Amino acid sequence: MATIDANPPSGTRDFLPAEVSRRERAFAAIRTSFQAHGFEPLDTPAFERLDVLTGKYGEEGDQLIFKILRRGEHEATGDADLALRYDLTVPLARVAARYGSQLPTPFKRYHIAPVWRADRPGKGRFREFFQCDVDTVGSDSLVADAATITAVADVLDQLGLSGFRVQLNSRRALAGLIEGYGIPEPLESSTLTALDKLDKIGVDGVAAELTDRGIAPAAIAALTADLGSDDLAGAVSDRITRSERGRQGLAEVDRVLELVGKVPGGEVAFAPVMARGLSYYTGPVFEVVHDGLDATIAAGGRYDGLIGMFQSLDVPATGGSLGIERILLLLEQAETAAGARLGPEVLVTLMDDDGAPDAMALAGRLRARGYTVDLYSGGGRLKLGKQLKYADRRGCRVALIRGEDERAAATVTVKDLSSGDQTTVAEADLSATLDAILGR
Amino acid sequence: MATIDANPPSGTRDFLPAEVSRRERAFAAIRTSFQAHGFEPLDTPAFERLDVLTGKYGEEGDQLIFKILRRGEHEATGDADLALRYDLTVPLARVAARYGSQLPTPFKRYHIAPVWRADRPGKGRFREFFQCDVDTVGSDSLVADAATITAVADVLDQLGLSGFRVQLNSRRALAGLIEGYGIPEPLESSTLTALDKLDKIGVDGVAAELTDRGIAPAAIAALTADLGSDDLAGAVSDRITRSERGRQGLAEVDRVLELVGKVPGGEVAFAPVMARGLSYYTGPVFEVVHDGLDATIAAGGRYDGLIGMFQSLDVPATGGSLGIERILLLLEQAETAAGARLGPEVLVTLMDDDGAPDAMALAGRLRARGYTVDLYSGGGRLKLGKQLKYADRRGCRVALIRGEDERAAATVTVKDLSSGDQTTVAEADLSATLDAILGR
Numbered sequence: 001m002a003t004i005d006a007n008p009p010s011g012t013r014d015f016l017p018a019e020v021s022r023r024e025r026a027f028a029a030i031r032t033s034f035q036a037h038g039f040e041p042l043d044t045p046a047f048e049r050l051d052v053l054t055g056k057y058g059e060e061g062d063q064l065i066f067k068i069l070r071r072g073e074h075e076a077t078g079d080a081d082l083a084l085r086y087d088l089t090v091p092l093a094r095v096a097a098r099y100g101s102q103l104p105t106p107f108k109r110y111h112i113a114p115v116w117r118a119d120r121p122g123k124g125r126f127r128e129f130f131q132c133d134v135d136t137v138g139s140d141s142l143v144a145d146a147a148t149i150t151a152v153a154d155v156l157d158q159l160g161l162s163g164f165r166v167q168l169n170s171r172r173a174l175a176g177l178i179e180g181y182g183i184p185e186p187l188e189s190s191t192l193t194a195l196d197k198l199d200k201i202g203v204d205g206v207a208a209e210l211t212d213r214g215i216a217p218a219a220i221a222a223l224t225a226d227l228g229s230d231d232l233a234g235a236v237s238d239r240i241t242r243s244e245r246g247r248q249g250l251a252e253v254d255r256v257l258e259l260v261g262k263v264p265g266g267e268v269a270f271a272p273v274m275a276r277g278l279s280y281y282t283g284p285v286f287e288v289v290h291d292g293l294d295a296t297i298a299a300g301g302r303y304d305g306l307i308g309m310f311q312s313l314d315v316p317a318t319g320g321s322l323g324i325e326r327i328l329l330l331l332e333q334a335e336t337a338a339g340a341r342l343g344p345e346v347l348v349t350l351m352d353d354d355g356a357p358d359a360m361a362l363a364g365r366l367r368a369r370g371y372t373v374d375l376y377s378g379g380g381r382l383k384l385g386k387q388l389k390y391a392d393r394r395g396c397r398v399a400l401i402r403g404e405d406e407r408a409a410a411t412v413t414v415k416d417l418s419s420g421d422q423t424t425v426a427e428a429d430l431s432a433t434l435d436a437i438l439g440r
Numbered sequence: 441m442a443t444i445d446a447n448p449p450s451g452t453r454d455f456l457p458a459e460v461s462r463r464e465r466a467f468a469a470i471r472t473s474f475q476a477h478g479f480e481p482l483d484t485p486a487f488e489r490l491d492v493l494t495g496k497y498g499e500e501g502d503q504l505i506f507k508i509l510r511r512g513e514h515e516a517t518g519d520a521d522l523a524l525r526y527d528l529t530v531p532l533a534r535v536a537a538r539y540g541s542q543l544p545t546p547f548k549r550y551h552i553a554p555v556w557r558a559d560r561p562g563k564g565r566f567r568e569f570f571q572c573d574v575d576t577v578g579s580d581s582l583v584a585d586a587a588t589i590t591a592v593a594d595v596l597d598q599l600g601l602s603g604f605r606v607q608l609n610s611r612r613a614l615a616g617l618i619e620g621y622g623i624p625e626p627l628e629s630s631t632l633t634a635l636d637k638l639d640k641i642g643v644d645g646v647a648a649e650l651t652d653r654g655i656a657p658a659a660i661a662a663l664t665a666d667l668g669s670d671d672l673a674g675a676v677s678d679r680i681t682r683s684e685r686g687r688q689g690l691a692e693v694d695r696v697l698e699l700v701g702k703v704p705g706g707e708v709a710f711a712p713v714m715a716r717g718l719s720y721y722t723g724p725v726f727e728v729v730h731d732g733l734d735a736t737i738a739a740g741g742r743y744d745g746l747i748g749m750f751q752s753l754d755v756p757a758t759g760g761s762l763g764i765e766r767i768l769l770l771l772e773q774a775e776t777a778a779g780a781r782l783g784p785e786v787l788v789t790l791m792d793d794d795g796a797p798d799a800m801a802l803a804g805r806l807r808a809r810g811y812t813v814d815l816y817s818g819g820g821r822l823k824l825g826k827q828l829k830y831a832d833r834r835g836c837r838v839a840l841i842r843g844e845d846e847r848a849a850a851t852v853t854v855k856d857l858s859s860g861d862q863t864t865v866a867e868a869d870l871s872a873t874l875d876a877i878l879g880r
Contacts, residue, residue: 004492004750006538008485009522014535016542017480017549024471024481031464036807038784038814038834040457041464045448045568046486046524046554047506052444066487069507069520071558078518080509082449084486095454098446102456104833106818109457114486118511128485140819143796147817150800154807259800310444316819344478356583360590360699367476367594374478377587378546379580379756393544394478 011119011127018395021342022335023328026159027112030132030322033158034110037151039134042109044091046116047082054083056090056309064117066127084116088133089306096137097310106139108147112324126325134300135319137307142252145284145302145318146259152288152298152320153263159327160334161297162265164290167274170253171281171301176246177272180239181219191215192275203227227273236272256284280306283318293330298322343395344374345438349387351403358407362400362427369431371438391417398437400430451559451567458835461782462775463768466599467552470572470762473598474550477591479574482549484531486556487522494523496530496749504557506567524556528573529746536577537750546579548587552764566765574740575759577747582692585724585742585758586699589708592728592738592760597705599767600774601737604730606703607711610693611721611741616686617712620679621659631655632715643667667713676712696724720746723758733770738762783835784814785878789827791843798847802840802867809871811878831857838877840870 008014015023031041053065067080074081085091088111096107112132119125134151136144149166156164178188194209201209207224211217226235240246253270260268266288276285276299283302290297300320308315348363350356363375374394376387384401391399401413401422412430415422416437425433434440448454455463471481493505507520514521525531528551536547552572559565574591576584589606596604618628634649641649647664651657666675680686693710700708706728716725716739723742730737740760748755788803790796803815814834816827824841831839841853841862852870855862856877865873874880 004534004537005489006534006750008534008538009487009489012485012487014485014538015483016535016539017482020481020483023483028468035784036812038787038812040783040834041460042457043455043460043463045452045454046556047449047452047568049445049449063512066511066522067509067515068524069509069518071506072503075507076518078509078516082506084508094444094446094448095456097444098448098454099456104830108814108817116486128487136817138819139817141817143790143800143815144817144819146800147815150804258797261797261801261804310446343480344475347478350583357698357701360583360586361701364590364701372476372478374548375583375587377548377576377579377581377584379578379584390544394480 009127011121011125013126013128018342019332022332026324026328026331029158030112030155030324031110033155034134034151037147037154039108039110039151042092042095042111043113044085044088044095044111046114047084048091048094050080050083052094052310053086053090057086061086064119066116066118085113086117087115088113088131089135090309092133092135092137093307093309096307096315100311103137106144107137108135109137110134124325124329130324130328132322132324133319134321135317137315137317139318140304140316142255142284143259146256148300148318148320149256149260149268149286150263152300152322153260153266153268155322156288156297156327157263157265159331161290161293161327161330163292164266164288164297166260166263166266166268167271167287167289168253168256168268168284169271169274169276169286170249170284172245172252172283173240173249173272174275176240176243176249177236179243180241180246181223183215183219187213187215189279195273196275198227198273233270233272237270240272252284276301286320295326295330296323297327297330343391344372345397346371346373346434347387347391347394347396347399348373348375349384349391349399349401350376350382351384351401352382355402355404355407359402362402362412366430366434371434388415388417398434449567451561451565453566453568458782459772462772466764466768466771469598470552470595470764471550473595474574474591477587477594479548479550479591482532482535482551483553484525484528484535484551486554487524488531488534490520490523492534492750493526493530497526501526504559506556506558525553526557527555528553528571529575530749532573532575532577533747533749536747536755540751543577546584547577548575549577550574564765564769570764570768572762572764573759574761575757577755577757579758580744580756582695582724583699586696588740588758588760589696589700589726590703592740592762593700593703593706593708595762596728596737596767597703599771601730601733601767601770602705603732604706604728604737606700606706606708607714607727607729608693608696608708608724609711609714609716609726610689610724612685612723613680613689613693613712614715616680616683616689617676619683620681620686621663623655623659627653627655629719635713636715638667638713673710673712677710680712692724716741726760735766735770736763737767737770783831783837784812785837786811786813786874787827787831787834787836787839788813788815789824789831789839789841790816790822791824791841792822795842795844795847799842802842802852806870806874811874828855828857838874 066084068082070079070081114128115131116128190213194206203224210220229235280303281301282304285301288298302318304316307317348359363373366373399415411424413424414433506524508522510519510521554568555571556568630653643664650660669675720743721741722744725741728738742758744756747757788799803813806813839855851864853864854873
C-alpha cells in the first residue's frame with residue numbers, strides 16, 4: 001500500500017488518552033451540574049437531512065456546512081442529501097417540532113456534542129469542535145432566564161473557574177438606549193455592533209466607528225459622554241428610562257438580577273452596553289467573562305423567534321452556551337501546571353511466565369477492592385526495567401513485583417514510583433501499604 | 441417556510457432524555473471498568489480522509505461508507521474527499537501509525553463512539569450506531585488476550601448482565617481441526633463458515649452445507665460423528681491434536697483459560713467449533729453469549745495483521761468489542777420492567793411571582809446539600825395542578841410548596857409524589873423529611 005497521511009483530517013484532532021480523560025471529567029462535571037438544576041440530556045444524530053440545515057445560518061454559514069454525498073446509484077449525481085450538524089440549536093428546534101407533546105413543558109435540556117463547520121482551520125479554530133448548550137423551551141417566564149444563568153454559573157464554579165463576571169443586559173433595554181440617544185431604529189443593529197466593541201477599542205474607537213456608520217454627531221456626543229462617565233451604568237440607564245421600551249428592559253434586568261441573587265464563584269451585574277452580536281435575541285442577554293483569563297467563557301439569552309422555525313408556532317425559548325473548547329483549554333493549562341498523574345494507580349509487573357496466572361489473580365483481587373490496576377501485558381522478554389518505564393509512561397503510582405520467592409512466601413514487593421522506595425509486605429498487609437502511598 | 445419532515449434522517453435516532461440518561465450511565469460504567477483494568481480512552485474525528493477508509497472493508501463495505509462532498513469551489517465537482525468513520529479499528533491503526541513512539545507499548549485503549557454505515561435500515565439496524573472496542577496494540581503475549589477477556593467479563597458483570605458464557609477458541613486450533621479431518625486447506629474458510637452455524641442449523645444442517653461446499657464424504661462423516669458425540673470437545677480435540685498447528689492452538693487455549701481463571705458473573709470454556717466469522721483473526725478468538733437473552737453480547741480475538749496497515753510493520757494486536765447497542769436494548773428492557781423514575785429528585789413549585797426569588801434561593805440551598813432540584817420555570821398562570829403534572833412527567837419524587845403563609849412562617853410543604861402524602865415542616869427539618877422520602 002502507498003504511504004498514507006496518518007494525520008487526522010485538516011481542522012480535526014485525535015484525542016490521546018490524557019486528553020480524553022480530562023475532557024470526560026469536565027463533561028461529567030457539567031452533566032452532573034446541569035442535572036442538579038433539573039436540565040435533561042438530549043442527543044440527536046450527527047447528520048440531518050440537508051433541507052433541515054440549509055437557510056438557517058445565513059449565506060456565509062451555508063458555505064460551511066459539510067454535505068454528505070448520496071449513496072449507491074445516486075452517488076454519481078454528485079448531489080448531497082444529508083449534512084453534518086452545524087450547531088445544536090437547529091436540531092433542538094427539529095426535536096421540539098417532532099416530539100412537542102411528548103416533552104414536558106417547559107422542556108429543559110442540555111446537549112454536549114460535536115458540531116462540524118468547514119471553516120478555515122486556525123489556532124484554536126477547528127472543523128470538528130464541541131458545543132455545550134443548555135436551553136429552556138416553551139416558557140416566557142423570566143424565571144427560566146434566571147435559572148439558565150444560575151445553572152451556567154454553578155457549572156463554571158464546579159469546573160474550578162471561579163472569579164467570573166456575568167454581564168447582564170436586555171435587548172429591550174438596548175432598543176431603549178438607541179431611542180434614548182435619538183438614533184433612528186434602522187441604525188440600531190449597526191450602532192450595537194460598534195458599542196459591543198467598547199472593551200476592545202475604547203470610547204474614541206466607538207465614536208469613530210459610529211461616525212463611519214452614519215450616526216448623527218449630536219447622538220455620538222451624548223453617547224460617548226455617558227460612556228466616558230465614572231458612573232457609566234447610571235448615566236446610560238438615565239437615557240434608557242426615557243423610552244417605554246427602555247423602562248421595560250431595565251425592569252427585566254432588575255427582575256433577573258433579583259431572581260439570580262448571589263452566585264457562588266462569581267458576580268452578576270447589569271452591563272448596559274453589552275449587546276451580544278447575534279440578532280436573534282429578543283429578551284435578556286448575558287455574557288460570562290473571566291478577567292484573569294481574558295476570555296468570554298459562556299453566553300446566552302432569550303430567543304423567542306427561533307425554536308418554532310419548523311412549526312407554525314411561536315415557541316418562547318431561552319438558553320446559554322458554554323465556550324467548552326476554550327474552557328477545556330484553560331483546564332488543560334491548569335492541570336499541566338499542577339502536573340497531575342492520570343494513569344492506573346497500580347501496575348502489576350510480570351517476572352516470569354509461570355507467575356502470570358498468579359499476577360492476573362492478584363490484579364483481580366485489587367480491582368475488587370477498588371484500585372485501578374494495570375497488568376503488564378507486553379510481549380518479548382519480561383525485563384523489570386522495561387516494565388517500570390512503561391509504568392512511568394502510564395502515570396502509575398505504584399508497581400507490584402512478585403517473583404518466585406515472593407509467591408512462595410505469600411508476599412509482594414511494593415515500589416512507590418514517586419519516591420523510588422520499595423518494601424516487601426505480606427499480601428494481607430498490601431491494602432494498607434497501597435493506601436499509605438496513594439494517600440487514601 | 442414549507443413544512444419540513446421533523447423526523448431524524450432514516451436509520452438514525454433522536455435520544456430523548458430518559459434514553460440519554462440510561463445510555464450515559466452504561467457508558468460511565470464501561471469507562472470505569474475498562475479504566476480499572478488499565479485501559480485508556482482514545483477519541484478520533486468523526487470523519488477521516490477518504491483514502492484512509494476505502495479498500496479496508498471489502499467491496500460491500502466500501503459501498504456503505506458515507507462520503508462527504510468537497511467544499512467551496514470544489515463542491516460542483518461532486519467529488520468526496522472525506523468520509524464518516526465506518527468502524528473504530530481503522531482509526532486505531534491510523535493513530536498507531538501517527539503517534540507510535542508517543543504511545544506506551546503495549547498501548548491499551550478503549551473507544552466508545554458512533555460509527556456510520558449506509559446500510560438498509562431495519563429492526564435494530566441503524567445507520568448511526570455506537571461501537572465499544574477495547575484493544576491492546578503491540579503485544580504478542582497471551583497475557584494481553586487473557587486481559588481482554590477478563591476486562592470484557594468484568595464490564596458485563598458491572599452492567600448487571602451476569603450469567604454469560606465466554607466461548608474460547610483459537611484460529612490455530614481451527615486450522616488443526618481442518619487438518620485433523622483431512623480437509624484440504626483451500627476449503628478451510630468455507631468449512632469454518634458452515635461449522636459456525638452449528639448452534640443454528642444443527643449437525644444435519646452442517647453436514648448438508650459441507651456437502652454443498654464440496655467437502656469429501658469421509659471427512660463429513662468423521663466430523664459429524666464427533667459433533668454429535670456426548671463429549672464434543674473431547675472428540676474434536678482428539679482430532680485437533682493430530683497436527684502440530686492443532687497442538688499449538690490447544691496449548692494457546694489452555695494458557696488463556698489458565699490466565700483468565702474464574703470470572704465473576706460468568707463462565708469461560710473451550711468451544712472447539714466456534715470460528716468467529718471474520719477472516720482477519722490470527723490467534724485466540726472469543727464470543728460471549730447469554731443464553732437467557734439468546735444473544736451474542738461481545739466478541740473478539742487476536743488480529744496480528746491489521747493494525748500495521750498504514751505502516752510497513754507487523755504490529756501484533758488483540759481486542760474485543762461489546763455489542764453495545766444490543767446491550768443497551770437489554771438494559772432498557774430491564775429498566776422499563778423495574779419502572780425506575782429518572783428525573784430530578786425535587787421540584788420546587790412557584791405559587792406566586794413574589795415568591796420566585798425565595799424559591800430560587802431554596803432550590804440553590806438544596807442543591808448545595810446534594811439534591812437534584814428542578815425549579816418550575818414555565819410561563820403563564822402559576823397553577824399548582826399544572827406544576828404537579830409537570831413534576832410527574834419529569835419523574836420527580838417530591839414537590840415543595842411554599843406560598844406566602846409558608847414563607848412568613850419559615851416552613852415548607854413537602855408533597856411525596858408517589859404516595860400523595862403532604863406535610864408542612866420547618867425549613868430546618870426539610871433535609872430530614874426529604875431523606876426519609878428519598879430513602880437516603
